[in-house]
Amino acid sequence: MPTILMPALSPTMEEGKLAKWLVKVGDTVKPGDVLAEIETDKATMEVESVDSGKVVDILIAEGTEGVKVNTPIAQVQAEGETLEAAPGAKSAPETAEATAVPAAETVPSMAAVPAAPKFEAQADPDLPAGVEMVEMTVRQALNEAMAEEMRRDKDIFLMGEEVAEYQGAYKISQGLLQEFGPQRVIDTPITEHGFAGIAVGAAFAGLRPIVEFMTWNFAMQAIDQIINSAAKQLYMSGGQVSAPIVFRGPNGAAARVGAQHSQDFSAWYSSVPGLYVVAPFSAADAKGLLKAAIRSNTPVVFLENEILYGSTGLVPKVDDYVLPIGKARVARQGKDVTIVSFSMGMRYATQATEKLVAAGLDVELIDLRTLRPMDSATVIESVKKTGRLVTVEEGWPQNGVGAELVARVVAEAFDYLDAPPLRVTGKDVPMPYAANLEKLALPSTDEVIAAVNSVTYRS
Amino acid sequence: MARKAAAKPAQSNVPEFTKEQELEAFREMLLIRRFEEKAGQMYGMGLIGGFCHLYIGQEAVVTGITMASKKGEDAQITGYRDHGHMLVMGLDPKGVMAELTGRRGGLSKGKGGSMHMFSNEHRFYGGNGIVGAQVSLGTGLAFASKYRGDNTVSISYFGDGASNQGQVYESFNMAKLWNLPAVYIIENNRYGMGTSVERASGQPNLSRRGEGFDIPGEQVDGMDVRLVHDAAKRAIEHARSGKGPYILEMLTYRYRGHSMSDPAKYRSKDEVATMRAERDPIEQVKNRILEKRYGTEESLKEIENEIRAIVTEAADFATSDPEPDASELYTDIYAA
Ligand SMILES: Cc1ncc(C[n+]2csc(CCOP(=O)(O)OP(=O)(O)O)c2C)c(N)n1
Numbered sequence: 001m002p003t004i005l006m007p008a009l010s011p012t013m014e015e016g017k018l019a020k021w022l023v024k025v026g027d028t029v030k031p032g033d034v035l036a037e038i039e040t041d042k043a044t045m046e047v048e049s050v051d052s053g054k055v056v057d058i059l060i061a062e063g064t065e066g067v068k069v070n071t072p073i074a075q076v077q078a079e080g081e082t083l084e085a086a087p088g089a090k091s092a093p094e095t096a097e098a099t100a101v102p103a104a105e106t107v108p109s110m111a112a113v114p115a116a117p118k119f120e121a122q123a124d125p126d127l128p129a130g131v132e133m134v135e136m137t138v139r140q141a142l143n144e145a146m147a148e149e150m151r152r153d154k155d156i157f158l159m160g161e162e163v164a165e166y167q168g169a170y171k172i173s174q175g176l177l178q179e180f181g182p183q184r185v186i187d188t189p190i191t192e193h194g195f196a197g198i199a200v201g202a203a204f205a206g207l208r209p210i211v212e213f214m215t216w217n218f219a220m221q222a223i224d225q226i227i228n229s230a231a232k233q234l235y236m237s238g239g240q241v242s243a244p245i246v247f248r249g250p251n252g253a254a255a256r257v258g259a260q261h262s263q264d265f266s267a268w269y270s271s272v273p274g275l276y277v278v279a280p281f282s283a284a285d286a287k288g289l290l291k292a293a294i295r296s297n298t299p300v301v302f303l304e305n306e307i308l309y310g311s312t313g314l315v316p317k318v319d320d321y322v323l324p325i326g327k328a329r330v331a332r333q334g335k336d337v338t339i340v341s342f343s344m345g346m347r348y349a350t351q352a353t354e355k356l357v358a359a360g361l362d363v364e365l366i367d368l369r370t371l372r373p374m375d376s377a378t379v380i381e382s383v384k385k386t387g388r389l390v391t392v393e394e395g396w397p398q399n400g401v402g403a404e405l406v407a408r409v410v411a412e413a414f415d416y417l418d419a420p421p422l423r424v425t426g427k428d429v430p431m432p433y434a435a436n437l438e439k440l441a442l443p444s445t446d447e448v449i450a451a452v453n454s455v456t457y458r459s
Numbered sequence: 460m461a462r463k464a465a466a467k468p469a470q471s472n473v474p475e476f477t478k479e480q481e482l483e484a485f486r487e488m489l490l491i492r493r494f495e496e497k498a499g500q501m502y503g504m505g506l507i508g509g510f511c512h513l514y515i516g517q518e519a520v521v522t523g524i525t526m527a528s529k530k531g532e533d534a535q536i537t538g539y540r541d542h543g544h545m546l547v548m549g550l551d552p553k554g555v556m557a558e559l560t561g562r563r564g565g566l567s568k569g570k571g572g573s574m575h576m577f578s579n580e581h582r583f584y585g586g587n588g589i590v591g592a593q594v595s596l597g598t599g600l601a602f603a604s605k606y607r608g609d610n611t612v613s614i615s616y617f618g619d620g621a622s623n624q625g626q627v628y629e630s631f632n633m634a635k636l637w638n639l640p641a642v643y644i645i646e647n648n649r650y651g652m653g654t655s656v657e658r659a660s661g662q663p664n665l666s667r668r669g670e671g672f673d674i675p676g677e678q679v680d681g682m683d684v685r686l687v688h689d690a691a692k693r694a695i696e697h698a699r700s701g702k703g704p705y706i707l708e709m710l711t712y713r714y715r716g717h718s719m720s721d722p723a724k725y726r727s728k729d730e731v732a733t734m735r736a737e738r739d740p741i742e743q744v745k746n747r748i749l750e751k752r753y754g755t756e757e758s759l760k761e762i763e764n765e766i767r768a769i770v771t772e773a774a775d776f777a778t779s780d781p782e783p784d785a786s787e788l789y790t791d792i793y794a795a
């Protein structure tokens with residue numbers, strides 16, 4: 001026989017007042033009939049019947065305060081049920097279950113949180129012996145990566161402001177409209193939130209969009225679609241619907257463009273589960289990682305850097321140069337100190353390394369390349385060897401990529417540290433416009449050298 | 460090309476300016492023109508960094524509207540193409556130019572740059588770098604006007620490109636819902652960077668963008684300062700009288716590139732030359748002044764010389780004023 005329980009009006013409600021009975025013993029009720037009114041300090045609610053039958057008992061009197069959620073408040077005899085069954089109703093399985101486990105008193109299971117799985121990054125592919133290396137700019141490398149992937153898979157399209165006819169605000173999409181046509185290289189209006197959402201929707205339907213943000217500053221208009229729609233979709237759908245999409249464009253400080261156009265989003269996006277976040281420095285990594293990003297079924301935030309677009313590097317000439325996402329690169333091996341950086345920070349780190357090596361210090365320099373999944377294993381292994389860590393990034397210090405690295409190193413290699421790790425970051429200020437202040441706001445090679453000197457106790 | 464030079468809506472009886480108004484418009488617009496030419500030159504010399512968006516060609520828009528507004532009482536806000544707005548609103552050209560060069564005497568102490576200048580005193584709220592953001596902010600200024608009941612209006616300028624941003628429509632809806640004294644000025648210079656209106660807008664008549672929200676709109680020849688002024692008077696009066704928001708689409712044209720580096724491949728040289736030759740807002744005023752004998756070549760030359768002196772003084776100041784002190788790096792982040 002159905003027992004009516006004291007309902008919860010909200011997930012946090014523990015008890016309430018049974019304000020009023022609208023039925024009495026002997027009444028016949030059907031589904032949807034209001035049986036009683038419940039009150040808490042926040043709300044009132046009507047208790048409806050889900051069964052048809054006769055009210056045979058009212059267990060809690062009208063006006064009773066502090067009725068615990070899930071307490072039986074009435075008994076209804078279902079149509080066709082015999083009265084004899086009624087008194088023993090509490091032993092009915094459903095009722096027993098319901099009264100036994102009051103929601104509010106559920107004890108959280110301590111065994112519940114499994115260890116987060118470790119991301120296993122692959123090593124870089126071996127290059128064929130004697131492979132030809134071609135010098136190109138980061139810009140060309142990114143352009144080639146998109147062109148090659150678009151040739152391979154016609155579901156890939158590029159969308160963004162000025163990507164087609166203008167050939168890209170920073171010319172990354174040069175020639176793509178000519179080769180792939182306006183159906184696959186699409187100029188959008190200035191509507192970041194809208195077109196990011198459209199691209200994510202297209203990705204849900206199985207297309208593989210590349211969304212270019214003219215700069216990542218403008219992607220703040222679209223961050224909701226990147227995080228709430230793209231990053232969480234696979235999880236929310238229990239693994240059914242993925243968003244194979246790349247969001248890319250220049251990130252970080254540009255030159256003299258002021259506070260709203262100069263900032264680093266590395267730490268922002270790299271804190272979000274469900275995204276891969278890539279931030280290459282060299283031309284080869286730009287190419288190999290963008291190709292990997294386009295092939296990824298997980299949404300990728302691909303952080304380029306305007307100042308690096310024109311810098312050149314050697315890119316191996318192989319048919320398919322695809323690099324593993326999630327793998328740091330040891331740019332120089334050394335045993336005295338570990339410097340870790342990524343993207344534009346690598347420029348300061350590299351210059352500092354050259355000077356420090358010339359001064360006799362054996363620096364190990366690591367380029368993270370990917371920020372999520374973060375290859376802290378490579379960093380920790382290095383720090384176990386050197387005992388000293390300096391991180392370099394353009395972003396703000398609080399909750400930065402360096403802060404994350406330091407936390408991981410301290411947690412996992414504390415006993416190996418010979419000095420407190422130091423972070424070199426952008427200053428804790430919006431980017432100023434004046435040339436002298438802008439210089440002060442950015443990290444510098446000298447600051448990296450000073451930090452290394454400090455952790456190695458040299459002057 | 461769907462449309463030739465910025466369409467000139469048929470205007471039967473053009474509201475004439477008085478002598479004073481013609482001369483005021485001439486002076487204001489010429490100040491913007493000369494100032495911007497100087498800024499372009501200084502950019503070329505490396506004295507101005509980053510982006511620098513010049514207003515040359517669009518002078519009649521901000522001039523006509525500001526002449527119809529209550530200067531210093533009505534709030535104005537725009538995007539990054541903002542130098543002209545500040546000059547017409549009466550901000551010191553020296554302070555504007557010194558901000559462009561990033562010096563301590565700049566309106567934002569050198570910390571804002573070309574896109575970020577403000578003045579509480581003149582009720583100018585920027586100077587905003589994120590396309591479309593000024594529309595919501597400007598609607599907020601209107602909200603404050605209504606909240607305080609101070610009988611001011613808020614004037615928000617934004618481009619044809621900006622008119623496609625989502626927050627513009629969220630703002631339109633609330634502005635009408637709450638009947639805020641908001642005047643929206645769409646400066647349709649026919650391109651957002653390299654994208655023409657026709658390639659960016661399903662409905663290229665931007666004055667109709669408020670229809671779904673029940674906000675009236677007008678398309679105005681934004682090269683004729685008299686028509687701008689006349690429409691602005693209507694729009695401002697509508698807003699001030701409590702009837703809610705109003706949209707003016709100003710058909711205008713920018714002669715220079717979007718910013719300083721601009722491939723200029725998206726439009727023909729001829730298109731630019733035709734606009735300059737046939738529709739120039741300053742030439743129009745100048746010709747009328749001479750025709751109506753409100754001035755002579757000589758008297759106009761005198762005005763021109765005065766303006767040149769103002770601009771030269773601003774440029775000199777902006778080159779000799781020192782950079783901000785290093786201690787300014789950490790100031791102005793948290794309010795006292
Ligand atoms: C949200 C955002 N997206 C993109 C940009 C880059 N951007 C700066 S100006 C501009 C074109 C704007 O055109 P329009 O609104 O017509 O104004 P105009 O430059 O013609 O005055 C673009 C795309 C930006 N600053 N902010």
Ligand SMILES: [Mg+2]
Pocket residue numbers: 618619620646647648649650651652
């Ligand atoms: Mg425009």
